[in-house]
Amino acid sequence: MPEMPELEILREGLSLRVLDRPIARVVVHQAASIKTFYPPIESLLGQRFTEVSRRGKFVILTMESGDNLVIHLMRSGWLTVRIPGQEPNRCDALNILFRDGSALVVLERGSKRKACVYLVRELAAVPFLNGVGVEPFDDGFTAERLFEYLQTERMQLKSFLIDQRFVAGLGNAYADEILFDCGLSPFKITTTLTFEETQRLQVSVRRILDRGIARLRSVVGEGILECEDHGFMTLHGRPGEACPRCGAPIAEIRYSDRSTHYCPECQSGGKVYADRRAGTCR
Ligand SMILES: [Zn+2]
Structure with a gap:
């Protein structure tokens, strides 16, 4: 997508x-x-x-x-x-x-x-267009605003990031990359984030999107983008490979229509989540 x-x-x-x-x-x-x-x-x-x-x-x-x-x-x-x-x-x-x-x-x-x-x-x-949240590169996308959003609903952090009502434009692949960049677990509950963690998340959202845009722009040049390109991603799409930061194997949770990739050591305190609801540890 x-x-x-x-x-x-x-x-x-x-x-x-x-x-x-x-x-x-x-x-x-x-x-x-x-x-x-x-x-x-x-x-x-x-x-x-x-x-x-x-x-x-x-x-x-x-x-x-x-x-x-x-x-x-x-x-x-x-x-x-x-x-x-x-x-x-x-x-x-x-x-x-x-x-x-x-x-x-x-x-x-x-x-x-x-x-x-x-x-x-x-x-x-247009359905849902009015309900789209803040654009990540707008001035309004501050750590304070993000912190407010995080407090509004108890949900897993990755679900929050791809929910278009809060931050606009993120999807499955970039959300994985963002969470790895700031070292937060995709399964962490939104209301439990500290302000310091929220600041890290806000910085990572911009850094990872910026990196993606720059990469795609360099690939496309004067042309037109023909397909998605996730080849440059650090962690998403690389389950089982060694985490580039700590060397632990990158873990995967599969859902019916997408997968979440994360490093248990860098992001979830060593916990490897086992089932599809990602609610239990093994
Ligand atoms: Zn790691």
């Missing part, structure tokens, strides 16, 4: 390629991905995009009319721009073709059609 660094790099790539070009044709390949009926998707014809922005995991393309095309890629969706002459493929969910022959493409690569596209007058009409 694309997270904030990938979406930010995609946003940059789209900004260079889709602005100020008149839209000549719109082809919906997967009708289920279009979640709104009014304004109709055909109203894009003749319009131009004036801005590409991002809020949490939503990519927002603003039209000259003021309407917004909002895209959430969910688990296996992606965005790209095709140069003139490139053929559509079977993963295409939506093609927005510009008069110059290039196309903005929403792809859905999963078997379940999950990417969501909304065309709305007001962003408030």
